[in-house]
Amino acid sequence: MASALTSIRVSGDDIEIVNQLLLPHVIEFIPITSIEEAHDAIKSMKIRGAPAIASLAALSLSSYISKALKADPQPPFLSGKDALRKHIQPLIDYLNTSRPTAVNLGAAMRRLSALLERVALDESVDVPQAARQLIEEGRAVADEDVGRNHAMAKLGADWLEGRAKQLGNDEKLNVLTVCNTGSLATSGYGTALGLITNLHETGRLGRAYFTQTAPYHQGSRLTAMELQALKIHSVMICDTMVGSLFQNHKIHGVVVGADRIAKNGDTANKIGTYNAAVLAARHKIPFVVVAPISTVDMAIPDGSHIPIEQRPAIEACLVRGAIYPPPDKDKPSQAVVMFTPPGLDADSIYNPSFDVTPAELITAIVTEKGVATRKEGEEVFSLNSVV
């Protein structure tokens, strides 16, 4: 099997992430040595992708507690349960503010908060034990990701093949994806890109198409790199070419990840996903969302409650990449280029990071637990069976 890329490397208490702002031309791992560095890496998008940011936040808390214990077996915040709670809860709250849309981060932080609350109240757990449980829980958030990605990838691939057959298509499947949902966006294998990888590994993939995904170009910078590493034959399209692709090529499915799925199935994902869904509906192409249960937010009834992150205006005016042609072919170069006239201000630029695809445009939602489809004639999902 071809080797995949890695977003986070962990060795004991040491955490490193690949700086995704420099990919694909420069591969540089940077250490994350504190909660503040984890927060900054997520906010500045050195690491991105809903599951990956939840993993880094949780790991950084584990590492913080573990390192503090090793430096001093009785640090002040372990002098009692109250001290533990007062010290750790603000760190969890702070990590939770790094990006607003992906609910996986909130879910991971809520999970750690709930454990903190439980161990604080449990008299049979002493303070060092409570600290160790928090360390383990943080690591579990990251470790659990890979296994569930394999599960949902297979479920989704089998479902898509079945749907294609129902529609009278026996050939290998051509699929389109948006953004980056592979090993760089998760702890490994990926969600929607995992589905594509599963189709490839099982000989069922025709061609994988992906959009460039402006303005951050997660498609052309990251998905392209992942598909190359996996030796999956793929075709890049500009975001504006989705309609043309559907008019001129047989596409069996659009598969995307998600940052938050509301109770009714409305789904927030990378900006441009909604456009692809509208066009898929027009062309009667199945539109499939693949995401872990931690992406489903049953606390909100519909997509209007999803907070949509507005990225800084300047980010929509820049492209990142290498100087071309390379001044020195043996030395990777890195450049950030402004392609708009100087002087545009925040009022002249619209830069939401995500959009919401209404449930009525989604054919199936796949989690590690199963595949949910909408009932005949209904515009919303019942997700109870897949969460």
Ligand code: MRU
């Ligand atoms: O802004 P990003 O790059 O973090 O956005 C990522 C996406 O929208 C992904 O599709 C989503 O997080 C799912 S990743 C498995």
